[in-house]
Amino acid sequence: MRIVIVGAGPAGLYLSLLLRRSGLDFAVQVIEQNAPDSTFGFGVVFAEDALEFLKEDDPAIFNAITPELERWSGIAIHHRGERVMLDGIGFTAISRLQLLQLLQQQARREKIDITFNRPVTDLAEFADADLIVGADGVTSLVRRSDEAAFGTNISHLTNRFAWFGTTKVFDTLSQTFLQSPHGPINAHHYRYSKTMSTFLVECSAATFVAAGFDRMSEDESRSVLEGIFAETLDGHKLISNRSIWRQFPIVQNERWFTGNKVILGDALHTAHFSIGSGTRLAIEDAIALARAIRTHPRDMPAALAAYQAQRKPILDKLVNAANASAQWYENFGQHMELPPYDFAMSYLSRTGRMDIERIRKIAPKFVAEWERRKTASA
Incomplete structure (x- = not known):
């Protein structure tokens, strides 16, 4: 066959x-x-136990990938100048190219017929x-x-996004939501190696046009975004790799x-x-x-x-x-009208799969502080 x-x-x-x-x-x-060393994007992120199914089914792949993973616990939500930590949520990440190379190595060992280019x-x-x-x-x-x-x-989707990398190494999976002069904009950022992080920027169609991104080159967009997220990047530059604006x-x-x-x-x-x-x-x-x-x-x-x-x-x-x-x-700009902890709760419950009791079990420290603030403001 x-x-x-x-x-x-x-x-x-x-x-x-x-x-x-x-x-x-x-x-x-x-x-x-494409060539074997060609790939779009930078790092890929997994839930902490997302690859556990490989441990028994495919120990060779599991043992090849696991030592290369970056690991952390918690999500940091940056909103209105406040950093809200969502505890108890673990993730791992790896360079997309490195993941492909590990799989290519396994394929070569199995003498699988692969033709590139x-x-x-x-x-x-x-x-x-x-x-x-x-x-x-x-x-x-x-x-x-x-x-x-x-x-x-x-x-x-109507939002626009562009996928960059940066030498700024973030301590955890983070989301930075800003009210820029052109409208709401956010960045998803996380490290995927000891020296690199993914930095994915997203904004609404209105912000995209108001900022002039629709008229900019890739390098011009990168430069403007470095200015918008200067505090987040802490002096580091964004790195492009076919980092054009897209609609998901x-x-x-x-x-x-x-x-x-x-x-x-x-x-x-x-x-x-x-x-x-x-x-x-x-x-x-x-x-x-x-x-x-x-x-x-x-x-x-x-x-x-x-x-x-x-x-x-x-x-x-x-x-x-x-x-x-x-x-x-698609509507994160509207959600940004909420104060930081309510905004973070909205973020955690966005898929409809977690009610407050499940969130309490997963992120007890966050929920305790959210409830304290709700009581204090009542």
Whole structure:
């Protein structure tokens, strides 16, 4: 059986490893349009236990990734000059490029056939493949080859965002919300190595136009943002890597496969960066697809149907939470009218998945101070 995976991001690489290790007689080929050391963005962040599922299922990958992770506990919310700490919430982060390199190393050890620097423009060249996997991101060619059959719907949020790096090393995952001269603007920032941090800036469409970002080059935008976030950056510069302004795409598909084509990761769904789960979800998609193929190795239609049936209910909950978080950010300027601790509580409850009692269990120190302030102001 021949399987062609289009895209050598985390999902595509990990799927190739799982299929190779399955013990089944598959010829697996991975095709990637970019160079092996090319990647968009800087660091990726995970919830503290997000990769624990790898410990038993894939100790080789777990042991390769774990020592490279940056770890911290708590989220810092900066609002109106006050720093509000949300205790009890742990995270890890790693350079996206380093994560890809670790997966590439594992793939080389398994002698997986990976071709880099090869753009795919027509899936007809893989007409003899038993399965074509679209692990090729938001603009997926595999999905676009038949969006009617996949039941694709793509919409865009109104906020604009740009993804930078910086040599300012932050002690924890932080959010800085500012009322700039042009309107509300915020930055998501966290370290992903001993020397680097991600610095993702987001603003409303109105702020975007009022600041003139719609007329600026990448370097001009970077320079203006360094001024706006000068106190946060503490003298450090922003570093660009295709750091253009974008609108976040909401990708949805009614059907996950059609014929001999199947999609996963960002080609299938997107999860807003505010919940830090995109890479994890893509890897879990790969696990679900590989498991379904192992269960039905001689019946690909049955395998693909099982993949969607078993994975979709789990994924829907996480994507719905991500979409709820995205909607909170679409209106973060309005939420900024709240005082710092009420604003932080609004932030924690934004997905609708945590009521006050659950928040109390997760972040008891924060809730105690929030309640003290509520009582004092009553």
